[in-house]
Amino acid sequence: MLMMAIVSLFYTPYDPNAMNAKDKFLSPSWSHLLGTDNFGRDILSRILQGSRTAFYVGFLAVGIGLSGGIVIGAAAGYMGGWADEALMRIMDAMMALPGILLALMLIAVFQPNLTNTIIAIGVMAIPGMSRIVRSGFVQCRELPYVKAARSIGASHLSIMFRHIFPNIMSPVIVAASLSFSGAILAEAGLSYLGLGIQPPDPSWGRMLNEAQSHMSRAPWYTLAPGIMITMTVLGFNLLADGMRDKRDPRG
Amino acid sequence: MPTRDALIEVRGLTKRYPSGSGKWGASQYVHAVNDVSFRIYPGETLGLVGESGCGKSTTGDMLANLIAPSAGEIVYDGRSIHNHASKSAKQLRKEIGVVFQDPYSSLNPRHRIGSILQEPLRIHREGSAEERLRAARDMLELVGLDESYAARYPNELSGGQRQRIGIARALMLKPRFIVADEPVSALDVSVQAQIVNLLQDMQKRFSLTTLFVSHDMNVVQLISDRIAVMYLGRVVEIAPAAELFRQPQHPYTQALLSAIPADMPSQKRERIVLEGEVPSPIHPPSGCTFHTRCRHATSACKEQAPVLREAGEGRLVSCILT
Amino acid sequence: MHYLWRRSVSLIVTLLLVMMLTFIVFRIIPGNPALTILGMNADEHQIAALEAKLGTDKPLLEQFTKWMKGAATGNLGESLKFARPVSELIWNRLPVTLSIAVLSMLMTAVIAVPLGIAAARARGKLLDLIISSLTQLGMAVPSFWMGILLVLLFGLMLKLFPTSGYIPWSEDPLGALRSLFLPALAVSIPQIAVVVRYLRTTLIEQLELDYVRTGYSKGLRKSIVIYKHVLKNALIPVITVMGLLFADVLGGSLIVEQIYALPGMGRLLISSIGARDFPLVQGLVLFTALIVIVINFTVDILYRLLDPRISLK
Amino acid sequence: NGGSESGGNSGAGNTASQKPEDHSTDGKEDKGSDEKKPSYGGEVVMVVPQDPDYLDPHMSAASGTLEMMFNVFEGLLKSNEKGELQPAVASSYDISEDGLTYTFKLREGVKFHNGNDVTAEDVQYSIERLMGKDTGQPLKTAFANVESVTTINAQTVELKLKQNDVSFLSFMTNAILPAGYDKHNEAPIGTGPFKFVEYSPNQRVVIAKNEDYYVEGVPYLDKVEFRIMPDGESSLLALKAGEVDIYPRIGDERIAELGDGFRYVDGMQNMVQLMTMNITRKPFDDVKVRQAINYAVDVDSIIELIANGKGTKLGSNMSPVMDKYFQEGLENTYNVNIEKAKELLKEAGYEDGITTTISVPSNYKFHVDTAQVIADQLSQVGIKAEIEMVEWAVWLERIYKGRDYNMTIIGLTGKLDPHEVLVRYVSDYKANFYNYVNPAYDKLINDAKVELDDSKRVELYKEAQKILTQDAVAVYIMDPNFTIAMDKALDGYKLYPLYVQDMSSIHYLK
Amino acid sequence: MYTSDASLLEINQLHVDIGDRKGRKTRRVLENVSLSVRHGEKLGIVGESGCGKSMTALSIMGLLPRGTAISGGTISFRGKELTSMKEEGWESVRGREMAMIFQDPLSSLNPVLTIGEQLTEGIRLHLGLSRREARAHASAMLQKVGMARARQLLDEYPHRLSGGMRQRVMIAMALACSPKLLIADEPTTALDVTVQAQILELMKRLNETEGTAMILISHDLGVIAEMCDRVAVMYAGEIVEIGTVEQLFASPRHPYTVALMNARPRPDRKGSPLATIPGKVPAPGERDSGCSFRERCASAASACGSGESLLLPAGKGHEVRCLLVERRREELQVAYA
Numbered sequence A: 001m002l003m004m005a006i007v008s009l010f011y012t013p014y015d016p017n018a019m020n021a022k023d024k025f026l027s028p029s030w031s032h033l034l035g036t037d038n039f040g041r042d043i044l045s046r047i048l049q050g051s052r053t054a055f056y057v058g059f060l061a062v063g064i065g066l067s068g069g070i071v072i073g074a075a076a077g078y079m080g081g082w083a084d085e086a087l088m089r090i091m092d093a094m095m096a097l098p099g100i101l102l103a104l105m106l107i108a109v110f111q112p113n114l115t116n117t118i119i120a121i122g123v124m125a126i127p128g129m130s131r132i133v134r135s136g137f138v139q140c141r142e143l144p145y146v147k148a149a150r151s152i153g154a155s156h157l158s159i160m161f162r163h164i165f166p167n168i169m170s171p172v173i174v175a176a177s178l179s180f181s182g183a184i185l186a187e188a189g190l191s192y193l194g195l196g197i198q199p200p201d202p203s204w205g206r207m208l209n210e211a212q213s214h215m216s217r218a219p220w221y222t223l224a225p226g227i228m229i230t231m232t233v234l235g236f237n238l239l240a241d242g243m244r245d246k247r248d249p250r251g
Numbered sequence B: 001m002p003t004r005d006a007l008i009e010v011r012g013l014t015k016r017y018p019s020g021s022g023k024w025g026a027s028q029y030v031h032a033v034n035d036v037s038f039r040i041y042p043g044e045t046l047g048l049v050g051e052s053g054c055g056k057s058t059t060g061d062m063l064a065n066l067i068a069p070s071a072g073e074i075v076y077d078g079r080s081i082h083n084h085a086s087k088s089a090k091q092l093r094k095e096i097g098v099v100f101q102d103p104y105s106s107l108n109p110r111h112r113i114g115s116i117l118q119e120p121l122r123i124h125r126e127g128s129a130e131e132r133l134r135a136a137r138d139m140l141e142l143v144g145l146d147e148s149y150a151a152r153y154p155n156e157l158s159g160g161q162r163q164r165i166g167i168a169r170a171l172m173l174k175p176r177f178i179v180a181d182e183p184v185s186a187l188d189v190s191v192q193a194q195i196v197n198l199l200q201d202m203q204k205r206f207s208l209t210t211l212f213v214s215h216d217m218n219v220v221q222l223i224s225d226r227i228a229v230m231y232l233g234r235v236v237e238i239a240p241a242a243e244l245f246r247q248p249q250h251p252y253t254q255a256l257l258s259a260i261p262a263d264m265p266s267q268k269r270e271r272i273v274l275e276g277e278v279p280s281p282i283h284p285p286s287g288c289t290f291h292t293r294c295r296h297a298t299s300a301c302k303e304q305a306p307v308l309r310e311a312g313e314g315r316l317v318s319c320i321l322t
Numbered sequence C: 001m002h003y004l005w006r007r008s009v010s011l012i013v014t015l016l017l018v019m020m021l022t023f024i025v026f027r028i029i030p031g032n033p034a035l036t037i038l039g040m041n042a043d044e045h046q047i048a049a050l051e052a053k054l055g056t057d058k059p060l061l062e063q064f065t066k067w068m069k070g071a072a073t074g075n076l077g078e079s080l081k082f083a084r085p086v087s088e089l090i091w092n093r094l095p096v097t098l099s100i101a102v103l104s105m106l107m108t109a110v111i112a113v114p115l116g117i118a119a120a121r122a123r124g125k126l127l128d129l130i131i132s133s134l135t136q137l138g139m140a141v142p143s144f145w146m147g148i149l150l151v152l153l154f155g156l157m158l159k160l161f162p163t164s165g166y167i168p169w170s171e172d173p174l175g176a177l178r179s180l181f182l183p184a185l186a187v188s189i190p191q192i193a194v195v196v197r198y199l200r201t202t203l204i205e206q207l208e209l210d211y212v213r214t215g216y217s218k219g220l221r222k223s224i225v226i227y228k229h230v231l232k233n234a235l236i237p238v239i240t241v242m243g244l245l246f247a248d249v250l251g252g253s254l255i256v257e258q259i260y261a262l263p264g265m266g267r268l269l270i271s272s273i274g275a276r277d278f279p280l281v282q283g284l285v286l287f288t289a290l291i292v293i294v295i296n297f298t299v300d301i302l303y304r305l306l307d308p309r310i311s312l313k
Numbered sequence D: 001n002g003g004s005e006s007g008g009n010s011g012a013g014n015t016a017s018q019k020p021e022d023h024s025t026d027g028k029e030d031k032g033s034d035e036k037k038p039s040y041g042g043e044v045v046m047v048v049p050q051d052p053d054y055l056d057p058h059m060s061a062a063s064g065t066l067e068m069m070f071n072v073f074e075g076l077l078k079s080n081e082k083g084e085l086q087p088a089v090a091s092s093y094d095i096s097e098d099g100l101t102y103t104f105k106l107r108e109g110v111k112f113h114n115g116n117d118v119t120a121e122d123v124q125y126s127i128e129r130l131m132g133k134d135t136g137q138p139l140k141t142a143f144a145n146v147e148s149v150t151t152i153n154a155q156t157v158e159l160k161l162k163q164n165d166v167s168f169l170s171f172m173t174n175a176i177l178p179a180g181y182d183k184h185n186e187a188p189i190g191t192g193p194f195k196f197v198e199y200s201p202n203q204r205v206v207i208a209k210n211e212d213y214y215v216e217g218v219p220y221l222d223k224v225e226f227r228i229m230p231d232g233e234s235s236l237l238a239l240k241a242g243e244v245d246i247y248p249r250i251g252d253e254r255i256a257e258l259g260d261g262f263r264y265v266d267g268m269q270n271m272v273q274l275m276t277m278n279i280t281r282k283p284f285d286d287v288k289v290r291q292a293i294n295y296a297v298d299v300d301s302i303i304e305l306i307a308n309g310k311g312t313k314l315g316s317n318m319s320p321v322m323d324k325y326f327q328e329g330l331e332n333t334y335n336v337n338i339e340k341a342k343e344l345l346k347e348a349g350y351e352d353g354i355t356t357t358i359s360v361p362s363n364y365k366f367h368v369d370t371a372q373v374i375a376d377q378l379s380q381v382g383i384k385a386e387i388e389m390v391e392w393a394v395w396l397e398r399i400y401k402g403r404d405y406n407m408t409i410i411g412l413t414g415k416l417d418p419h420e421v422l423v424r425y426v427s428d429y430k431a432n433f434y435n436y437v438n439p440a441y442d443k444l445i446n447d448a449k450v451e452l453d454d455s456k457r458v459e460l461y462k463e464a465q466k467i468l469t470q471d472a473v474a475v476y477i478m479d480p481n482f483t484i485a486m487d488k489a490l491d492g493y494k495l496y497p498l499y500v501q502d503m504s505s506i507h508y509l510k
Numbered sequence E: 001m002y003t004s005d006a007s008l009l010e011i012n013q014l015h016v017d018i019g020d021r022k023g024r025k026t027r028r029v030l031e032n033v034s035l036s037v038r039h040g041e042k043l044g045i046v047g048e049s050g051c052g053k054s055m056t057a058l059s060i061m062g063l064l065p066r067g068t069a070i071s072g073g074t075i076s077f078r079g080k081e082l083t084s085m086k087e088e089g090w091e092s093v094r095g096r097e098m099a100m101i102f103q104d105p106l107s108s109l110n111p112v113l114t115i116g117e118q119l120t121e122g123i124r125l126h127l128g129l130s131r132r133e134a135r136a137h138a139s140a141m142l143q144k145v146g147m148a149r150a151r152q153l154l155d156e157y158p159h160r161l162s163g164g165m166r167q168r169v170m171i172a173m174a175l176a177c178s179p180k181l182l183i184a185d186e187p188t189t190a191l192d193v194t195v196q197a198q199i200l201e202l203m204k205r206l207n208e209t210e211g212t213a214m215i216l217i218s219h220d221l222g223v224i225a226e227m228c229d230r231v232a233v234m235y236a237g238e239i240v241e242i243g244t245v246e247q248l249f250a251s252p253r254h255p256y257t258v259a260l261m262n263a264r265p266r267p268d269r270k271g272s273p274l275a276t277i278p279g280k281v282p283a284p285g286e287r288d289s290g291c292s293f294r295e296r297c298a299s300a301a302s303a304c305g306s307g308e309s310l311l312l313p314a315g316k317g318h319e320v321r322c323l324l325v326e327r328r329r330e331e332l333q334v335a336y337a
């Protein structure tokens, strides 16, 4: 998957956005391995390009969700008390708010495009991530090695990020790779609803959306992005599982 | 002993933990430590024993300045440790080292041994990077491990080796006072012996003053100069180790000592088996907290709370009957 | 403070926050309700008249406080677009969304629990591998694609179920069930996957615990140990997860409603956002948030009731 | 007049109207129905993409509402499928010489759905309601021009206008409502071939046969359900599964999905799909740039790609459906010419290229797709156009009303009256969102409005169209075809050059 | 004491392996373990952590953890061969004829079932009593293990009980059907000394009154000294020495036993360092041929590195697995010959 994204940086068989009225709905063949779409664009090229979009969205959105979640979760978990209560209530509220509304807001405020889609998805990932980080901090806060760090005079920041954080990395990394697939799905969903990536930039969700109108005429069109999304998500879920198994501190 | 100045003097130390709420929403407290007073003199080891949950660790933590007391005062080297400015609070951290019970969870599993040992020096900005490295290596050698261990992670070490690291870390800043909270309880007999030896060795080498918390009477007897016995948040008896074993005065101490398993099959001793359960620290019994389980309890014990009082040479006991 | 007390207070705080967030959203996003309702053909008079009628010519903050005051007394106001009481609109939609949620939850419970047990018991064997792979797949397939595939398969190729539309329960219970079956299935597939995996993990975790060994050491049969001892322990966290999933469906059944053209709350939310129908959006958000929070709350209480180790205090 | 409402991405934008003469049905389907005869009774479910805005016809402005309620309400006059005004509640009318006085004679025996006869009083009430007599604010702007309404006798009503308005008659299609009734929005009562039964938001509008309808023989159907389905794909599947019977504006690509099992009707809508450029903004203030863009855009290719060839190429803001007023030949003014486009850009000083955005309402897939093709075509002349999709509400507020955009693609619905179509480019017209200012053009339109001589008026309008083309005010793209798919058992569909569905003629074949 | 000569449990040459099922790369956890327990006897097993004490106990109960399996030897209990027994066969043995209590009394009880439910299910299964009879029996058992308020306790959940109470519940549960053998795997390690004393007293009394034979596993030599009739010392999966308590404590022969004894903190050693055993127990699979203790043995000789040391008699009922002891005995024999 990653390879496809990298390949697409250097090479796509055709210009993914080049249209050609004559080549509309060509079924898969040697010249167009996955066929062409309703604009006569090469689907393989668009899938490849779409993998890049997916990774962009995945990495950056997870990055945003992760950094926001870590800061908020760490603050809430480490400080406890009313700061914890207040932060977590805000996170609860964000979680209770329909995601679509949040996405709409962010996208409406700053125009819908790749960056803002990423921001929207990233922001939506913050509450979940901050909960995981928080519970990690709450668990670790009372552990003897944290006490030990305090006993030698370590500062709060150092305890939070030098001592506790590396130890809650594994659930966080697992959550991150899960939210990576979550982000890809969210982008596909948003694009599917017409709120995400703007055309003509290919995104799998958008392709699926477009393909849906041509299901019986060009079945290959709906299959390719659907399978791609499924495979990518599957890949990251498996990766998460693998990491969970591997990074288990006691295993 | 009494002629010397105490390094640490604890007065009326009390710790309450909030514990949920009662029927009508009133806050409840666990009375973990209740009005505890004692002294530790320079160079001496005070053993602190008692059943699980009686407040030993809480006392130790307060002495190590890891938690703040709810009431009372700890005077270290003539100064109360709780109203220190942050700068001297940091100095205090240098002077008081802590060894923890569980060698598995008290070392950060993500840090290498070398870094664990250097960290105290780094925090207190002591020496250059090289000097810190050397100090860590020297310390490793001192606790009986070779320097190759510096590059390892805690999970690559056995329990005994980890506890050596725990001790080494506590000693890195050359403290004067050590709080050791059950440092050998989690270890096998054979390893326990190694660590006990090491601790005693270190005590001598650094002329340490120690608070040694344990529930293993044999170990405490071996390592302590004096022993304080706690029951339900209170100190019920303090005496020089040999004296205490020879002639325990508080009924609880007597029961505790009699419960120690025999050394040899032949020397089975007469056992005082305590009846009932340890009362809840949320609602400790009135009067003498031990009266509910005491063989000698009288009605006076229910009402009158005993105070720790002199009972012989260097001995204190808190029982109205003795 | 008593646990229930504390939870209730934080529940209200959360709701207030939700309302404020929604309000802020509306402050920020462009769009005018009257214009949107009337469209390009409207002339100014119509728009002005409508604005005056709707009260949308007033500052949004004023509209918000007015709405909040109403909401505090249980009056959610009137929809700008549909000119009907918000509560009535929500009330009409609730059955659809609720039915999907309940049905999918039932399907999940009926399918996932046996599968989870089977996978845990066959840990490491072929059956486990098959179930685990299927659940992985179930979690990875995007729900909208799954919805479409189900329609293609059951609705068009096998003609077993209607592909869209909703028949009210009161009219034709069987028809209602049929019309909701596919959407509920589409919703439940990823849920089943999640629950199976979760149940499998907790079961395996529980099977390693000492009390299981105690059970065997009493001479209990394997099935008794699993169904009486282990399952009860494993189900407690699983119920929590199912509760959260339930809340998820109620709060976000949008995509299935879209695909199956069901008149549920998700679609109402989308169309009310599109129309900038502030009272309706507020009402819907309040309502869904309330449901989500109340369910979480209930799940929490349930958890505490089921698990004797935790008390309500 | 113009675009349409939020909601579905139903095929071709939204608006429909139909060239009266030739396109009304496409012949091949009729062969199948040779043997069969129209029958009475039955129910029909039709897909509509969105909710009605208001059931009250005087409040309503959305074309999507008119589409359904056309069957429930009638005005004094009513359009037929050729776009001609026919007497409806009125049986005849008379216009004074000066064009200021209109006298309507009411038809005998027209009944409201509640059973009451329609009287002159009801007509007066309805017109005065539209004038906004009690509020002082007219419900529809055209009625601000009405001086007075008077009841001459029980069957005659007289309207006096403040100024001459040649297009006023077309507003007489506004609904006649029963006087003194106050639930127009909840349980509306009209005089049309169907009566209103129920409306469930987001679900359906149901209408049923008006047994007392004054036209003999219609309607055929007992009941019609308009099912609200915003998602085109679900609509298609529902049609396939037989859950709905008629899917109007299905969009060509979906016809390919459906295959032969259905009856299709298609024809031109009275719609102008165009890409406007914000003329007050650089670089579009330069007519050369606008022309260059016109040269760069290959409309034929767009029609091929987006409408599958089923669309009529346009050159100005008028659909050939309006054949009386339509200026022929303009569509070839800017045939593709990349060289010329580049040259013009160079002359305008933009040889290094232009970076700009095309904003499109996200709910109209048709426009979004068009934008994609245009963006691709523009890239050939060095114009880098990014596509920005905006929510419909945002489009209306920011682009349509706020005129804050660079380029945008939209479909403008035609009306029966050419004034209503062309007045959009008059400089002080409120919805002149192109920011087009041309005094010569303004004069033409204003003159035409009061020109009583019909042939002169036609000339003025044709002249106006030419100006729009020359000034390259927008890229006029096409009038996309309007296609209806329905169950083979149904027949009798009539296409209108308006955004309406006339259910009265639809019937089952037996 | 209640001891009779008839053997209740006879373990012979038991081998337990860890490893994947296919038999590749197995690691030996128990090697050649042979033990016997007579009716009413109290056998102690001591040894450092990881030396296989629990594994031995679990093999007897047929409850070896996943991934471990008996790979050789026999366990015969009242004449029945346990190693080849089917799952159904076990149901009438476990809980009925032999029972086990574990180190951690909290995790060994099911947290979501009441004490009563957990106590009665075994009783009803094995004794065929009705629900009410079972409850009565259960509360009688609780009284027997010294718990007041037995009836109320039946409706309590385990978490509400203190550690000592839980362990007593465990004992009540184990003894509810009057088993012939009770295996106690470190029953007091998690408890305070005073509570430990209570539990040990209780077990001693039950042994005396009921005649239940016991295997008591502990790493605390003191506990063993107080409780047991005979003691087996385990090291690295093997029994290195076995004999009566008196023999073992008075004249330990194996260097490991000796070292273990000396490492105990004893007041009389105050002031001088404790004797220690360097190194650590080799993990399963790390052992090579020869004596597994030789790396840590103060008196190891070159001969210890090769050849298998056998468990050989060193007195009546006293056996030791040590080449040196053996050699010394041979020398003696030669000398006497």
Ligand SMILES: Nc1ncnc2c1ncn2[C@@H]1O[C@H](COP(=O)(O)OP(=O)(O)OP(=O)(O)O)[C@@H](O)[C@H]1O
Binding pocket: B017, B018, B019, B030, B031, B032, B033, B050, B051, B052, B053, B054, B055, B056, B057, B058, B059, B215, B281
């Ligand atoms: N953070 C805390 N919050 C609430 N209660 C606490 C906390 N820490 C300890 N306690 C309670 O305070 C009492 C004393 O605990 P402490 O840990 O000091 O006992 P201890 O003597 O060290 O016991 P052990 O031998 O088990 O370590 C106990 O009842 C314990 O439950």
Ligand SMILES: Nc1ncnc2c1ncn2[C@@H]1O[C@H](COP(=O)(O)OP(=O)(O)OP(=O)(O)O)[C@@H](O)[C@H]1O
Binding pocket: E018, E029, E047, E048, E049, E050, E051, E052, E053, E054, E055, E056, E065, E066, E067, E068, E219, E283, E284
């Ligand atoms: N489930 C298991 N899978 C694999 N190896 C195991 C398992 N349980 C124990 N072992 C290994 O078997 C060996 C013997 O373990 P056992 O539990 O019998 O030791 P023990 O003498 O009871 O020690 P302790 O005093 O710590 O309880 C150890 O080396 C241990 O690592």
Ligand SMILES: [Mg+2]
Binding pocket: B056, B057, B058
């Ligand atoms: Mg402690």
Ligand SMILES: [Mg+2]
Binding pocket: E053, E054, E055, E185
């Ligand atoms: Mg063990």
